[in-house]
Amino acid sequence: MKKKVRLIARLDIKGPKLIKGVNLEGVRVVGDPHEFAKSYFHQGVDEILYMDSVATLYGRNSLAQLVRETTNDVFVPMTVGGGLRTLADVDEMMRAGADKVAINTAAIRRPEILREVARRYGSQAMVLSVEAKRRRDGNGWEAYVDLGREKTNVDVIEWVKQAVDLGVGEILVTSVDREGTRTGFDVELVRAVVDVADVPVIASGGMGKLDDAVDVIARGGADAVAVAHVLHYKQISLENMRQCLFDHDIEVSIHDVATHL
Amino acid sequence: MTLLHICDYGSGNIHNVERALVRAGAQVLRCESAQDMVGARAVVIPGVGAFGDCIAALRAKGFEEPIKDLVDSGVWVLGICVGMQILATHSEEFGHHQGMGIIPGSVRLIPGQTPEGETLKRPHVGWSNLYSGETSWCDSPLANVDQASPVYFVHSYQLVPDDPAHVLAYSQYGGHPIVAAVRRKRVFGVQFHPEKSGHTGLRVLEEFVKLVKAGSD
Numbered sequence: 001m002k003k004k005v006r007l008i009a010r011l012d013i014k015g016p017k018l019i020k021g022v023n024l025e026g027v028r029v030v031g032d033p034h035e036f037a038k039s040y041f042h043q044g045v046d047e048i049l050y051m052d053s054v055a056t057l058y059g060r061n062s063l064a065q066l067v068r069e070t071t072n073d074v075f076v077p078m079t080v081g082g083g084l085r086t087l088a089d090v091d092e093m094m095r096a097g098a099d100k101v102a103i104n105t106a107a108i109r110r111p112e113i114l115r116e117v118a119r120r121y122g123s124q125a126m127v128l129s130v131e132a133k134r135r136r137d138g139n140g141w142e143a144y145v146d147l148g149r150e151k152t153n154v155d156v157i158e159w160v161k162q163a164v165d166l167g168v169g170e171i172l173v174t175s176v177d178r179e180g181t182r183t184g185f186d187v188e189l190v191r192a193v194v195d196v197a198d199v200p201v202i203a204s205g206g207m208g209k210l211d212d213a214v215d216v217i218a219r220g221g222a223d224a225v226a227v228a229h230v231l232h233y234k235q236i237s238l239e240n241m242r243q244c245l246f247d248h249d250i251e252v253s254i255h256d257v258a259t260h261l
Numbered sequence: 262m263t264l265l266h267i268c269d270y271g272s273g274n275i276h277n278v279e280r281a282l283v284r285a286g287a288q289v290l291r292c293e294s295a296q297d298m299v300g301a302r303a304v305v306i307p308g309v310g311a312f313g314d315c316i317a318a319l320r321a322k323g324f325e326e327p328i329k330d331l332v333d334s335g336v337w338v339l340g341i342c343v344g345m346q347i348l349a350t351h352s353e354e355f356g357h358h359q360g361m362g363i364i365p366g367s368v369r370l371i372p373g374q375t376p377e378g379e380t381l382k383r384p385h386v387g388w389s390n391l392y393s394g395e396t397s398w399c400d401s402p403l404a405n406v407d408q409a410s411p412v413y414f415v416h417s418y419q420l421v422p423d424d425p426a427h428v429l430a431y432s433q434y435g436g437h438p439i440v441a442a443v444r445r446k447r448v449f450g451v452q453f454h455p456e457k458s459g460h461t462g463l464r465v466l467e468e469f470v471k472l473v474k475a476g477s478d
Contacts, residue, residue: 004387004388006387006388041459044459046388071276071277071280072280072284073284075281075284075456075457075458075459075460075462075463076413076457076458076459077413077457094273095276097276097277097280099415099457121273122310122384122415123384124384124386124415169386198382199382200386253388253411254409254410254411255410255411255459255460255461256407256409256410256459256460256461256464257459257460258460
Protein backbone atom coordinates (compact mmCIF):
# COMPACT_ATOMS: atom_id res chain seq x y z
CA MET A 1 0.00 0.00 0.00
CA LYS A 2 1.43 3.33 -1.07
CA LYS A 3 1.50 5.99 1.59
CA LYS A 4 0.56 9.56 0.94
CA VAL A 5 3.37 11.99 1.73
CA ARG A 6 2.61 15.37 3.27
CA LEU A 7 4.22 18.65 2.25
CA ILE A 8 4.68 21.04 5.15
CA ALA A 9 5.73 24.67 4.95
CA ARG A 10 8.05 25.44 7.86
CA LEU A 11 8.14 29.04 9.01
CA ASP A 12 10.70 30.06 11.60
CA ILE A 13 9.46 33.08 13.51
CA LYS A 14 11.26 35.80 15.41
CA GLY A 15 8.98 38.36 17.03
CA PRO A 16 6.53 39.25 14.27
CA LYS A 17 8.86 38.24 11.41
CA LEU A 18 9.46 35.20 9.27
CA ILE A 19 13.18 34.53 9.33
CA LYS A 20 15.58 32.13 7.70
CA GLY A 21 18.94 31.06 9.01
CA VAL A 22 21.67 28.56 8.20
CA ASN A 23 22.23 25.69 10.64
CA LEU A 24 19.41 27.35 12.63
CA GLU A 25 21.65 30.42 13.10
CA GLY A 26 22.69 33.53 11.19
CA VAL A 27 19.24 34.87 10.85
CA ARG A 28 17.79 36.94 8.01
CA VAL A 29 14.33 38.50 7.95
CA VAL A 30 12.18 37.21 5.08
CA GLY A 31 8.81 38.85 5.70
CA ASP A 32 5.44 38.58 7.39
CA PRO A 33 4.80 34.96 8.40
CA HIS A 34 1.02 35.31 8.19
CA GLU A 35 1.24 36.44 4.55
CA PHE A 36 3.58 33.58 3.70
CA ALA A 37 1.31 31.05 5.45
CA LYS A 38 -1.70 32.40 3.57
CA SER A 39 0.12 32.14 0.27
CA TYR A 40 1.09 28.50 0.98
CA PHE A 41 -2.50 27.73 1.96
CA HIS A 42 -3.67 29.09 -1.40
CA GLN A 43 -1.04 26.96 -3.15
CA GLY A 44 -2.42 23.84 -1.50
CA VAL A 45 0.08 23.10 1.25
CA ASP A 46 -0.87 20.14 3.48
CA GLU A 47 0.16 21.71 6.77
CA ILE A 48 1.84 24.76 8.27
CA LEU A 49 4.58 24.61 10.90
CA TYR A 50 5.43 27.71 12.96
CA MET A 51 8.66 27.54 14.96
CA ASP A 52 9.33 30.37 17.38
CA SER A 53 13.06 30.93 17.46
CA VAL A 54 13.08 33.46 20.26
CA ALA A 55 11.26 31.34 22.79
CA THR A 56 11.03 34.03 25.43
CA LEU A 57 7.89 34.90 27.31
CA TYR A 58 7.40 37.90 25.05
CA GLY A 59 7.99 35.73 22.01
CA ARG A 60 5.41 33.21 23.15
CA ASN A 61 2.69 35.78 23.69
CA SER A 62 3.27 37.27 20.28
CA LEU A 63 3.33 33.78 18.79
CA ALA A 64 -0.13 32.98 20.19
CA GLN A 65 -1.42 36.21 18.67
CA LEU A 66 0.16 35.26 15.33
CA VAL A 67 -1.48 31.82 15.50
CA ARG A 68 -4.88 33.43 16.18
CA GLU A 69 -4.49 35.77 13.23
CA THR A 70 -3.24 33.04 10.93
CA THR A 71 -6.03 30.58 11.71
CA ASN A 72 -8.52 33.28 10.71
CA ASP A 73 -7.79 32.68 7.07
CA VAL A 74 -5.53 29.64 6.86
CA PHE A 75 -7.63 26.48 7.08
CA VAL A 76 -5.14 23.61 7.18
CA PRO A 77 -3.63 21.84 10.19
CA MET A 78 -1.12 23.98 12.03
CA THR A 79 1.73 22.86 14.27
CA VAL A 80 3.33 25.35 16.64
CA GLY A 81 6.65 24.90 18.43
CA GLY A 82 9.53 26.76 19.98
CA GLY A 83 9.83 27.69 23.62
CA LEU A 84 6.80 25.76 24.88
CA ARG A 85 7.82 24.82 28.40
CA THR A 86 4.68 23.86 30.29
CA LEU A 87 1.21 22.41 29.76
CA ALA A 88 -0.12 25.95 30.22
CA ASP A 89 2.00 27.07 27.24
CA VAL A 90 0.56 24.21 25.21
CA ASP A 91 -3.01 25.10 26.28
CA GLU A 92 -2.43 28.66 25.12
CA MET A 93 -1.33 27.56 21.64
CA MET A 94 -4.19 25.07 21.27
CA ARG A 95 -6.69 27.73 22.34
CA ALA A 96 -5.15 30.11 19.83
CA GLY A 97 -5.94 27.64 17.05
CA ALA A 98 -2.98 25.24 16.81
CA ASP A 99 -3.78 21.60 16.05
CA LYS A 100 -0.48 20.21 17.29
CA VAL A 101 2.49 21.37 19.29
CA ALA A 102 6.15 20.55 18.70
CA ILE A 103 8.38 20.28 21.76
CA ASN A 104 12.14 19.81 21.96
CA THR A 105 14.01 21.49 24.84
CA ALA A 106 11.30 21.09 27.49
CA ALA A 107 10.97 17.39 26.66
CA ILE A 108 14.70 16.74 26.94
CA ARG A 109 14.62 18.39 30.37
CA ARG A 110 11.41 16.63 31.47
CA PRO A 111 10.27 13.82 29.14
CA GLU A 112 6.98 13.37 31.06
CA ILE A 113 5.63 16.50 29.38
CA LEU A 114 5.24 14.45 26.19
CA ARG A 115 2.91 12.00 27.95
CA GLU A 116 0.98 14.82 29.61
CA VAL A 117 0.30 16.62 26.34
CA ALA A 118 -0.61 13.36 24.57
CA ARG A 119 -3.09 12.54 27.35
CA ARG A 120 -4.73 15.93 27.24
CA TYR A 121 -4.94 16.43 23.47
CA GLY A 122 -4.30 12.99 21.98
CA SER A 123 -1.10 11.56 20.52
CA GLN A 124 -1.77 13.14 17.15
CA ALA A 125 -1.35 16.59 18.74
CA MET A 126 2.05 15.85 20.29
CA VAL A 127 4.97 16.25 17.90
CA LEU A 128 8.46 15.52 19.20
CA SER A 129 10.90 18.00 17.71
CA VAL A 130 14.45 16.68 17.48
CA GLU A 131 17.42 18.81 16.49
CA ALA A 132 20.08 16.32 15.50
CA LYS A 133 23.75 16.83 14.87
CA ARG A 134 26.08 14.15 13.57
CA ARG A 135 28.69 13.07 16.09
CA ARG A 136 32.21 13.85 14.92
CA ASP A 137 33.32 10.29 15.60
CA GLY A 138 30.66 9.09 13.15
CA ASN A 139 28.82 7.30 15.92
CA GLY A 140 25.23 8.37 15.30
CA TRP A 141 23.63 11.70 16.16
CA GLU A 142 23.35 13.81 19.26
CA ALA A 143 20.20 15.73 20.23
CA TYR A 144 20.65 19.48 20.60
CA VAL A 145 18.43 22.03 22.27
CA ASP A 146 17.88 25.79 22.06
CA LEU A 147 17.98 25.89 18.26
CA GLY A 148 20.93 23.62 17.78
CA ARG A 149 23.12 25.62 20.15
CA GLU A 150 23.27 23.42 23.26
CA LYS A 151 24.61 19.89 23.43
CA THR A 152 22.72 17.37 25.53
CA ASN A 153 24.76 14.15 25.27
CA VAL A 154 21.43 12.48 24.44
CA ASP A 155 21.56 9.97 21.58
CA VAL A 156 18.91 10.84 18.99
CA ILE A 157 17.82 7.28 18.28
CA GLU A 158 17.52 6.30 21.96
CA TRP A 159 15.61 9.51 22.63
CA VAL A 160 13.18 8.88 19.78
CA LYS A 161 12.44 5.38 21.10
CA GLN A 162 11.73 6.77 24.56
CA ALA A 163 9.51 9.54 23.17
CA VAL A 164 7.44 7.07 21.15
CA ASP A 165 6.88 5.07 24.35
CA LEU A 166 5.73 8.27 26.04
CA GLY A 167 3.02 8.67 23.39
CA VAL A 168 4.22 11.20 20.81
CA GLY A 169 2.22 10.96 17.60
CA GLU A 170 4.78 12.34 15.21
CA ILE A 171 8.48 13.17 15.03
CA LEU A 172 9.96 16.25 13.40
CA VAL A 173 13.62 15.58 12.70
CA THR A 174 15.71 18.63 11.89
CA SER A 175 19.30 18.14 10.84
CA VAL A 176 21.25 20.99 12.41
CA ASP A 177 24.12 20.22 10.01
CA ARG A 178 21.97 20.61 6.92
CA GLU A 179 19.41 23.23 8.01
CA GLY A 180 19.47 26.23 5.67
CA THR A 181 22.38 24.83 3.62
CA ARG A 182 20.32 23.54 0.68
CA THR A 183 22.69 20.57 0.39
CA GLY A 184 19.98 17.92 0.82
CA PHE A 185 18.42 16.21 3.81
CA ASP A 186 20.46 14.00 6.13
CA VAL A 187 18.84 10.90 4.66
CA GLU A 188 20.69 8.47 6.94
CA LEU A 189 19.42 10.33 9.98
CA VAL A 190 15.84 10.20 8.77
CA ARG A 191 16.15 6.50 7.88
CA ALA A 192 17.57 5.71 11.33
CA VAL A 193 14.65 7.50 13.01
CA VAL A 194 12.04 5.92 10.73
CA ASP A 195 13.47 2.49 11.52
CA VAL A 196 12.84 2.84 15.27
CA ALA A 197 9.63 4.89 15.25
CA ASP A 198 6.19 3.50 14.39
CA VAL A 199 4.77 7.02 14.11
CA PRO A 200 5.06 9.41 11.15
CA VAL A 201 8.41 11.14 10.67
CA ILE A 202 8.79 14.63 9.19
CA ALA A 203 12.15 15.33 7.55
CA SER A 204 13.39 18.89 7.97
CA GLY A 205 16.53 20.77 7.07
CA GLY A 206 18.50 20.87 3.86
CA MET A 207 16.10 20.82 0.94
CA GLY A 208 17.82 22.53 -2.01
CA LYS A 209 16.40 20.80 -5.06
CA LEU A 210 13.44 18.64 -5.97
CA ASP A 211 15.46 15.42 -5.98
CA ASP A 212 16.28 15.98 -2.31
CA ALA A 213 12.61 15.49 -1.43
CA VAL A 214 12.39 12.36 -3.58
CA ASP A 215 15.52 11.00 -1.91
CA VAL A 216 14.43 11.53 1.69
CA ILE A 217 11.07 9.91 0.95
CA ALA A 218 12.29 7.01 -1.20
CA ARG A 219 15.51 6.16 0.68
CA GLY A 220 14.86 7.85 4.00
CA GLY A 221 11.28 6.66 4.39
CA ALA A 222 10.01 10.11 5.46
CA ASP A 223 6.23 10.43 5.85
CA ALA A 224 6.33 14.19 5.41
CA VAL A 225 8.76 16.83 4.23
CA ALA A 226 9.14 20.23 5.89
CA VAL A 227 10.37 22.89 3.50
CA ALA A 228 11.55 26.39 4.33
CA HIS A 229 14.26 28.22 2.40
CA VAL A 230 13.47 27.12 -1.15
CA LEU A 231 9.77 27.92 -0.62
CA HIS A 232 10.28 31.27 1.08
CA TYR A 233 12.71 32.42 -1.61
CA LYS A 234 10.45 31.00 -4.33
CA GLN A 235 13.13 28.75 -5.73
CA ILE A 236 10.75 25.79 -5.68
CA SER A 237 6.96 25.92 -5.59
CA LEU A 238 4.60 23.44 -3.98
CA GLU A 239 3.27 22.75 -7.46
CA ASN A 240 6.80 21.83 -8.65
CA MET A 241 7.19 19.52 -5.66
CA ARG A 242 3.86 17.75 -6.15
CA GLN A 243 4.56 17.21 -9.83
CA CYS A 244 8.06 15.89 -9.20
CA LEU A 245 6.94 13.49 -6.46
CA PHE A 246 4.02 12.33 -8.58
CA ASP A 247 6.45 11.64 -11.46
CA HIS A 248 8.47 9.48 -9.06
CA ASP A 249 5.39 7.46 -8.17
CA ILE A 250 5.08 9.07 -4.73
CA GLU A 251 1.51 9.83 -3.72
CA VAL A 252 0.69 13.41 -2.63
CA SER A 253 -2.56 15.27 -1.99
CA ILE A 254 -3.85 17.38 -4.84
CA HIS A 255 -5.91 20.11 -3.25
CA ASP A 256 -8.71 22.11 -4.73
CA VAL A 257 -7.30 25.64 -4.53
CA ALA A 258 -9.92 27.45 -6.56
CA THR A 259 -9.84 30.99 -5.24
CA HIS A 260 -13.58 31.27 -4.94
CA LEU A 261 -13.37 32.82 -1.52
CA MET B 262 -29.54 37.94 11.41
CA THR B 263 -27.99 34.86 12.88
CA LEU B 264 -27.87 32.02 10.40
CA LEU B 265 -26.08 29.32 12.35
CA HIS B 266 -26.20 28.56 16.07
CA ILE B 267 -23.01 26.85 17.24
CA CYS B 268 -23.48 24.59 20.22
CA ASP B 269 -20.77 25.59 22.71
CA TYR B 270 -20.57 22.81 25.29
CA GLY B 271 -16.82 23.26 25.75
CA SER B 272 -15.42 21.56 22.67
CA GLY B 273 -11.81 22.52 21.99
CA ASN B 274 -12.14 23.16 18.27
CA ILE B 275 -15.03 25.61 18.47
CA HIS B 276 -12.90 28.66 17.62
CA ASN B 277 -11.56 27.12 14.44
CA VAL B 278 -15.04 25.91 13.43
CA GLU B 279 -16.49 29.37 14.08
CA ARG B 280 -13.77 31.12 12.05
CA ALA B 281 -14.26 28.77 9.10
CA LEU B 282 -18.06 29.20 9.17
CA VAL B 283 -17.67 32.98 9.17
CA ARG B 284 -15.28 32.64 6.26
CA ALA B 285 -17.90 30.50 4.49
CA GLY B 286 -20.33 33.41 4.72
CA ALA B 287 -22.41 32.66 7.81
CA GLN B 288 -23.51 34.95 10.60
CA VAL B 289 -22.94 32.78 13.64
CA LEU B 290 -23.97 32.81 17.29
CA ARG B 291 -22.07 30.80 19.82
CA CYS B 292 -24.64 29.31 22.20
CA GLU B 293 -23.53 28.69 25.76
CA SER B 294 -26.97 27.56 26.89
CA ALA B 295 -30.11 26.03 25.43
CA GLN B 296 -31.91 29.38 25.74
CA ASP B 297 -29.49 30.82 23.18
CA MET B 298 -30.70 28.24 20.66
CA VAL B 299 -34.36 29.21 20.72
CA GLY B 300 -35.54 29.99 17.20
CA ALA B 301 -32.43 28.56 15.53
CA ARG B 302 -32.60 27.85 11.80
CA ALA B 303 -29.51 25.66 11.88
CA VAL B 304 -27.29 24.16 14.56
CA VAL B 305 -23.61 23.28 14.23
CA ILE B 306 -22.19 20.79 16.73
CA PRO B 307 -18.37 20.69 16.91
CA GLY B 308 -16.47 18.06 18.85
CA VAL B 309 -13.02 16.69 19.54
CA GLY B 310 -11.76 14.17 22.08
CA ALA B 311 -13.63 11.24 23.57
CA PHE B 312 -17.30 10.45 22.84
CA GLY B 313 -18.17 9.96 26.52
CA ASP B 314 -16.70 13.32 27.55
CA CYS B 315 -18.43 15.19 24.72
CA ILE B 316 -21.92 13.76 25.23
CA ALA B 317 -21.63 14.22 29.01
CA ALA B 318 -20.62 17.87 28.58
CA LEU B 319 -23.43 18.48 26.08
CA ARG B 320 -25.99 16.93 28.44
CA ALA B 321 -24.63 18.78 31.46
CA LYS B 322 -25.31 22.04 29.65
CA GLY B 323 -28.86 20.93 28.86
CA PHE B 324 -28.46 20.87 25.09
CA GLU B 325 -29.72 17.36 24.30
CA GLU B 326 -33.51 17.80 24.47
CA PRO B 327 -33.52 21.22 22.77
CA ILE B 328 -31.40 19.84 19.91
CA LYS B 329 -33.76 16.87 19.48
CA ASP B 330 -36.77 19.22 19.48
CA LEU B 331 -35.10 21.42 16.88
CA VAL B 332 -34.38 18.37 14.72
CA ASP B 333 -38.05 17.30 14.98
CA SER B 334 -39.12 20.75 13.86
CA GLY B 335 -36.97 20.51 10.72
CA VAL B 336 -33.95 22.60 11.67
CA TRP B 337 -30.69 21.98 9.77
CA VAL B 338 -27.89 20.31 11.72
CA LEU B 339 -24.21 19.82 10.97
CA GLY B 340 -22.17 17.67 13.35
CA ILE B 341 -18.40 17.73 12.96
CA CYS B 342 -16.09 14.86 14.00
CA VAL B 343 -17.15 13.81 17.52
CA GLY B 344 -20.03 16.29 17.08
CA MET B 345 -21.18 13.93 14.31
CA GLN B 346 -20.58 10.78 16.34
CA ILE B 347 -22.78 11.91 19.24
CA LEU B 348 -25.72 12.04 16.81
CA ALA B 349 -25.61 8.21 16.86
CA THR B 350 -27.56 5.91 19.17
CA HIS B 351 -24.54 4.63 21.06
CA SER B 352 -20.77 4.32 21.10
CA GLU B 353 -18.36 1.60 22.12
CA GLU B 354 -15.49 4.01 22.82
CA PHE B 355 -14.14 3.36 26.36
CA GLY B 356 -17.19 1.35 27.42
CA HIS B 357 -20.77 1.91 26.34
CA HIS B 358 -22.27 5.37 25.95
CA GLN B 359 -25.71 6.47 24.80
CA GLY B 360 -25.71 9.10 22.08
CA MET B 361 -28.54 11.42 21.07
CA GLY B 362 -30.04 8.81 18.73
CA ILE B 363 -30.72 11.30 15.96
CA ILE B 364 -29.02 9.09 13.39
CA PRO B 365 -29.69 5.46 14.35
CA GLY B 366 -26.36 3.68 14.42
CA SER B 367 -23.30 2.90 16.47
CA VAL B 368 -19.86 4.43 16.83
CA ARG B 369 -17.19 1.75 16.39
CA LEU B 370 -13.42 1.53 16.33
CA ILE B 371 -11.95 1.76 12.82
CA PRO B 372 -10.11 -1.38 11.61
CA GLY B 373 -6.64 -2.02 13.02
CA GLN B 374 -5.44 -4.16 10.13
CA THR B 375 -5.48 -4.06 6.37
CA PRO B 376 -7.27 -6.90 4.56
CA GLU B 377 -3.75 -8.32 4.04
CA GLY B 378 -3.09 -8.33 7.79
CA GLU B 379 -0.75 -5.33 8.01
CA THR B 380 -1.12 -3.18 11.13
CA LEU B 381 -3.00 0.09 10.64
CA LYS B 382 -2.14 3.05 12.81
CA ARG B 383 -4.89 4.56 14.92
CA PRO B 384 -5.87 7.34 14.94
CA HIS B 385 -6.31 7.74 11.21
CA VAL B 386 -4.69 11.13 10.68
CA GLY B 387 -4.31 12.87 7.38
CA TRP B 388 -5.79 13.82 4.02
CA SER B 389 -8.10 11.28 2.39
CA ASN B 390 -10.51 11.41 -0.51
CA LEU B 391 -14.28 11.13 -0.31
CA TYR B 392 -16.28 8.57 -2.27
CA SER B 393 -20.00 8.39 -2.98
CA GLY B 394 -22.06 6.74 -0.30
CA GLU B 395 -25.54 5.28 -0.56
CA THR B 396 -27.28 8.59 -0.92
CA SER B 397 -26.80 11.44 -3.39
CA TRP B 398 -24.61 14.45 -2.64
CA CYS B 399 -27.21 16.73 -4.24
CA ASP B 400 -28.65 19.21 -1.76
CA SER B 401 -26.02 18.26 0.76
CA PRO B 402 -22.87 20.02 2.03
CA LEU B 403 -20.87 17.78 -0.34
CA ALA B 404 -22.74 18.99 -3.43
CA ASN B 405 -19.81 21.08 -4.63
CA VAL B 406 -16.94 18.79 -3.58
CA ASP B 407 -14.56 17.52 -6.20
CA GLN B 408 -13.94 13.83 -5.43
CA ALA B 409 -10.29 14.24 -6.40
CA SER B 410 -9.73 16.69 -3.52
CA PRO B 411 -8.95 15.20 -0.12
CA VAL B 412 -10.20 16.34 3.28
CA TYR B 413 -8.51 16.15 6.69
CA PHE B 414 -9.29 13.39 9.19
CA VAL B 415 -8.21 12.80 12.80
CA HIS B 416 -10.16 9.91 14.36
CA SER B 417 -10.08 6.37 15.71
CA TYR B 418 -13.84 5.74 15.61
CA GLN B 419 -16.52 5.99 12.95
CA LEU B 420 -20.32 6.27 12.98
CA VAL B 421 -21.87 3.24 11.29
CA PRO B 422 -25.57 3.97 10.61
CA ASP B 423 -28.06 1.11 11.05
CA ASP B 424 -29.57 2.09 7.72
CA PRO B 425 -26.86 2.22 5.02
CA ALA B 426 -29.03 4.73 3.15
CA HIS B 427 -27.87 7.30 5.71
CA VAL B 428 -24.26 7.09 4.49
CA LEU B 429 -23.54 10.15 2.38
CA ALA B 430 -19.84 9.50 1.78
CA TYR B 431 -17.10 7.02 2.52
CA SER B 432 -13.40 7.49 2.76
CA GLN B 433 -10.79 4.75 2.61
CA TYR B 434 -8.29 3.74 5.23
CA GLY B 435 -5.94 0.84 4.76
CA GLY B 436 -8.21 -0.74 2.19
CA HIS B 437 -11.36 -0.40 4.31
CA PRO B 438 -14.29 1.91 3.64
CA ILE B 439 -14.71 4.41 6.48
CA VAL B 440 -17.92 6.38 6.99
CA ALA B 441 -16.97 9.99 6.22
CA ALA B 442 -20.36 11.71 6.10
CA VAL B 443 -23.94 10.86 7.03
CA ARG B 444 -27.31 12.35 6.31
CA ARG B 445 -30.80 11.88 7.67
CA LYS B 446 -33.25 14.39 6.26
CA ARG B 447 -31.86 17.79 7.31
CA VAL B 448 -29.26 16.38 9.70
CA PHE B 449 -25.71 16.01 8.40
CA GLY B 450 -22.57 14.74 10.03
CA VAL B 451 -19.01 14.80 8.76
CA GLN B 452 -16.22 12.74 10.28
CA PHE B 453 -13.49 14.91 8.73
CA HIS B 454 -12.64 18.46 9.82
CA PRO B 455 -13.99 20.90 7.22
CA GLU B 456 -12.43 23.75 9.22
CA LYS B 457 -8.99 22.21 8.55
CA SER B 458 -9.60 20.81 5.07
CA GLY B 459 -8.39 23.74 3.01
CA HIS B 460 -10.54 25.12 0.23
CA THR B 461 -12.45 21.85 -0.07
CA GLY B 462 -13.47 22.11 3.58
CA LEU B 463 -14.64 25.69 3.09
CA ARG B 464 -16.73 24.56 0.13
CA VAL B 465 -18.45 22.00 2.38
CA LEU B 466 -19.31 24.71 4.90
CA GLU B 467 -20.40 27.11 2.15
CA GLU B 468 -22.79 24.53 0.76
CA PHE B 469 -24.25 23.98 4.21
CA VAL B 470 -24.70 27.74 4.55
CA LYS B 471 -26.41 27.84 1.13
CA LEU B 472 -28.78 25.02 2.08
CA VAL B 473 -29.78 26.81 5.25
CA LYS B 474 -30.27 30.11 3.45
CA ALA B 475 -32.35 28.51 0.71
CA GLY B 476 -34.20 26.02 2.83
CA SER B 477 -35.43 27.98 5.80
CA ASP B 478 -38.79 29.58 5.49
